[in-house]
Amino acid sequence: xxxxxxxxxxxxxxxxxxxxLGLTAAxxxxxxxxxxxxxxxxxxxxxxxxxGDGELPTKKxxxxxxxxxxxAEETGYAIHVASTDGSVPSDATDVRGKPGPEFLYAxxxxxxxxxxxxxxxxxxxxxxxxxxxDQIVDLAAGKVIDSTKSTKAQPxxxxxxxxxxxxxxxxSDADLAFKAEFEENMGVPLIDxxxxxxxxxxxxxxxxxxxxxxxxxxxxxxxxxSTASGVYLNTFDFVVNLSTQKIVRTQ
Numbered sequence: 065x066x067x068x069x070x071x072x073x074x075x076x077x078x079x080x081x082x083x084x085l086g087l088t089a090a091x092x093x094x095x096x097x098x099x100x101x102x103x104x105x106x107x108x109x110x111x112x113x114x115x116g117d118g119e120l121p122t123k124k125x126x127x128x129x130x131x132x133x134x135x136a137e138e139t140g141y142a143i144h145v146a147s148t149d150g151s152v153p154s155d156a157t158d159v160r161g162k163p164g165p166e167f168l169y170a171x172x173x174x175x176x177x178x179x180x181x182x183x184x185x186x187x188x189x190x191x192x193x194x195x196x197x198d199q200i201v202d203l204a205a206g207k208v209i210d211s212t213k214s215t216k217a218q219p220x221x222x223x224x225x226x227x228x229x230x231x232x233x234x235x236s237d238a239d240l241a242f243k244a245e246f247e248e249n250m251g252v253p254l255i256d257x258x259x260x261x262x263x264x265x266x267x268x269x270x271x272x273x274x275x276x277x278x279x280x281x282x283x284x285x286x287x288x289x290s291t292a293s294g295v296y297l298n299t300f301d302f303v304v305n306l307s308t309q310k311i312v313r314t315q
Contacts, residue, residue: 147165159222165188168187168221197211198211233299241298260289278305283305286304300315301313
């Protein structure tokens with residue numbers, strides 16, 4: 065499965081276990097999102113604990129078999145190698161403007177790519193230049209062996225991107241339908257993302273809406289939002305431009 069075939073949705077909450085490995089926010093995001101690379105779940109909330117100094121592992125961990133699932137240690141190491149490779153600009157930033165690219169997902173390479181040994185595909189997004197990266201990391205060698213960048217590709221959103229998109233939508237002064245529907249259904253205004261369950265997906269302008277032409281060059285996300293009782297709210301009147309951190313009305 066290549067990046068264009070991955071289902072572009074990420075849940076806000078995925079059950080995870082506490083790790084005995086110190087990981088940065090990027091690695092933590094991977095552990096949260098790994099279970100729904102091919103779709104979404106119901107949003108079960110489970111607290112997790114990061115143990116250690118919070119740094120990504122810089123030394124090669126014990127490696128698994130070539131096609132076995134990536135361990136947390138291997139994933140953290142792959143993220144470190146991919147994000148610090150010379151192919152990624154030194155001024156790259158994540159969705160919150162912090163140094164380093166946004167980590168989107170890590171996975172095993174496609175079987176058809178015939179890559180022997182222990183490899184990992186790491187997807188990143190640089191918000192400074194609005195560029196997506198697919199890095200193939202040779203875990204044994206500790207280096208990127210192939211790097212593909214694109215100003216048009218829009219891989220699945222990270223959980224951090226989903227959280228920011230939801231925060232921007234809730235705090236927006238725009239008259240968005242889902243907020244009115246929430247108040248009508250629940251009897252109280254929507255003022256905090258924790259009041260709802262949501263997923264976010266990468267959104268690209270496809271000429272079916274009157275606005276949003278910048279989405280595709282810019283990184284945009286569409287939200288799917290539901291109340292705690294399972295009532296889905298109308299979010300088709302807008303998307304969130306994560307590159308500019310503004311609401312884009314599509315209707």
